[in-house]
Amino acid sequence: MTTISVVKNILDANERIAQENRKLFDEKKVYVINLMSSPGAGKTTLVEKTILAMQNKYKIGVIEGDIQDTYDADRVAKLGIPVVQINTGGACHIDGNMVRETLPTFDLDATDLLIVENVGNLVCPAEFKLGENTKVMILSTPEGADKPAKYPLMFHESSVAVINKIDLMPYVDFDLEKAKKDARKINRNLQIFEVSCKTGSGLDAWFSWLEEQIKGFKANLK
């Protein structure tokens, strides 16, 4: 019982900080994505493609979460985008406080879209709010279609599931219809995009959807 109450206290404290982050993001009109997936599902590549497609219209910032190293932040920095690397030093997820600590390094008045790339983990990140507008998860086809049934919280908490590596479908056993059906059983409002970040296939629909969200968010704040 002790363990459970400790976890609850941690989640309560995180919730409070996430709400404070959210308040600041609303004041500054920053649309925030919390991007989550298993290791290697394609988060950083989706971030890169999204920057390349949208940086002429929107001012974008990125927070990269990794246990250690700055590989992903280095990739994003090459695109001329403000980026901060969080090294969790072992922790399996980003929390609200880690995001808060990075915020003074951004010019939030000059930021339309902030993408937080979480630690690669299909379990724990789903439990921690960051103050995001939207949780976006990636499922890659080599991971298999049983993932919604096995990792339900991630599919339940996310508003969007990007099914990536569609180009590998001929070479892997991935039942796309089963994956979509099982995901929607957990979350019937889940928005699903089928893409290949490698070939670019399907990404236009994701860019359009994201642009609509940013516009709608800014319009609501007026």
Place this chain on the structure above:
Amino acid sequence: MTTISVVKNILDANERIAQENRKLFDEKKVYVINLMSSPGAGKTTLVEKTILAMQNKYKIGVIEGDIQDTYDADRVAKLGIPVVQINTGGACHIDGNMVRETLPTFDLDATDLLIVENVGNLVCPAEFKLGENTKVMILSTPEGADKPAKYPLMFHESSVAVINKIDLMPYVDFDLEKAKKDARKINRNLQIFEVSCKTGSGLDAWFSWLEEQIKGFKANLK
């Protein structure tokens, strides 16, 4: 500081239970593998192939760890092997106590090899000992060669890294030499097998290695 001390207490308690499990496994001469990887890297398929190759020589039992559902246990049960499903109900890893709870359901006197398939997660399971002889991790080629640098604890704690989905190498950007070099930088004694659980390529070396370990373990206990 509170959080850190709680985590330490949990790990200390787990260590004690893991040692008790280990003592029992030694008494019963059961060689135990803790099998870990990202979601969808091929753990269950490796378990199935290992059972099919070795069940004529060794009595095998399996513990399947999942957040929920019994998909993996159902797959293993079809092979006529004693299998217990642990549903962690949200928890991102198996711990020593969960393993202990399953043990009365096995006939340990009639078990040579017990394979514990952990929750799909490249982070947290590496922190929790179960009383295993060997930690074995799988890295699948679609995950990318940057994984040793990004998830070092898993590579540090494991004795074996099985690099799976070698058959997908022509279709994914996976630098095999970099992955191996970076993994051995973290753990210079790491035993690496390059396999395709789908085609069977490379699995014979894994079976031979495992057989040697079981024989050596039993010989040492005499």
